[in-house]
Amino acid sequence: MRSTKQRRLAGLLLALAATGGLTACGSASDSGSAADMRGERPAAAPEAASTGSYGTSGGSGGSGGSDKAATGEKPQQAAQVGQPGVDRKLVRTAxxxxxxxxxxxxxxRARAIVVATGGYTGQADVGSRSATMTLYVPSDKLDDTxxxxxxxxxxxxxxxxxxxxxxTEQIVDVESRIQTQRASLxxxxALLGRAQQISEIVQLESEVTRREADLESLLKRRERLAGSVAMSTVTLRLSRDSAPAPVADDDTLLGALAGGWKAFVDTTSFVVRAVALVLPFAVVLGVPAYxxxxxxxxxxxxAQAQPVAQEPVTQES
Known part of the structure; x- marks a missing residue:
């Protein structure tokens, strides 16, 4: 009886340890997801704590090594990015x-030039007097384009x-986080494969789903960064020069006559247009009024009163 109770007690302690490890894993994952949404780099301590919890559930041998790897991750990344031989990743715009x-x-013509270089046209608003085009050009051909x-x-x-x-630092950071997230997943x-109790299976399945979503978000961010580095964005604005060429003043007699004739033609044209504008109203309203x-x-x-004949005035004697 005593040995059976001891085995049950050991199983209960093991389940509690596994539950504590899952809680730590969930906290680390939530902090990592929040950091992803803000675009910040997560600290190494939560990931190290999460790794230590897994070590508690599956064995305590790998906890120290995981803590050292998480602690030394940032200095290694900084040293890698700062090396002169590292290929810098630039997002170029023009x-x-x-x-x-x-x-x-x-x-x-601009669209044909971009297509010939292997690029493509994005948003475009082209009119008769102005145009705005967003062009995507391979980064290695940007200067020539x-x-x-x-x-x-x-x-x-x-x-x-x-x-x-x-x-460059963002790409290195995303690559490192992808590797860490894959290892954590x-x-x-592995814990899910060894789980026996229903509560543990449910919690581990939820944790797997959450970490898969985080990994997918990191992969999409890496893809966006790679696309921005590979293709440069060029904003082209076109406008038509509608300003008339300046005309030199002509002070001669012919110039004065030409100016007077132009003024006469403009005045006559204005009067004719005004008459043509008023004529429909005059016909529609003037004829009934007349x-x-x-x-x-x-x-x-x-109805006018007829004039009254005046009586002769008689004089009294």
Whole structure:
């Protein structure tokens, strides 16, 4: 009886230890997910605590080594990024403003140039007087493409600006977190394979689902960073030069006559347009008004008082 009670007590203690390890795992995962949403790097201590909990559930031999690896992760990453031989990962962007007599033609030429380099066109708003295009160009061909886009055949370059953001540390950080998340997920799956109680199985399955979602988020972030590094973004703005060329003043007699004739033609054209604008209203409203006035005049004539003949005045004697 005593040995049976001791075995039950040992099993209960083991279950409590496993439950404590799962709680620590959940806390570490929640902190890592929150850090992912804020775009921050998670601290090494929660991951080390989570690793230590797994060691408690599956054995205590790997806890010290995991703590040392988590503690030395940041210095190793910083040293790796800071090395001169490390290939820097840059996200490059550029903006070009052109003035062209034909906006649509220049927009088509710009699109053809980008497609020829292996790029593609994103959002585009092209009109007859202005256009704004978002172009995606391979980063290794950005400088050559900018030279072709600012060629005189497309228009006169008004301004150009470029920017570059170094994301090397972000990429190294994401890669390290992906490796850590995959190892953590494998450990939880191993615990799930050894679990026997229903409560443990439910908690471990929930933990596996959460860590798989975190891993998927990290993979998508790595994909976005890789795409931003591989393809540079070029914003092209086109506008039509509609300003008339300045006309030199002509002080001669012919110049004065030409100016007077132009003023006469402009005045006559304005008067004709004004008459044409008022004529429909005059026809629609003036004709009925004239007919009403004529009718009123005819009806008013019989009503006029006839002049009264004056009686002769007699003088009294």
């Amino acid at each position: 903006t070009i403003v052109l003035v062209t007599p034909d906006v649509r033609d220049s927009a088509e 900018l030279g072709k886009l600012s060629a005189p055949e497309l228009g006169k370059e008004e301004s150009r600006s470029q920017a570059a953001e170094d994301v 494998e450990r939880v799956r 007919l009403l006035w004529r009718r009123w005049r005819r009806s008013a004539r019989p």
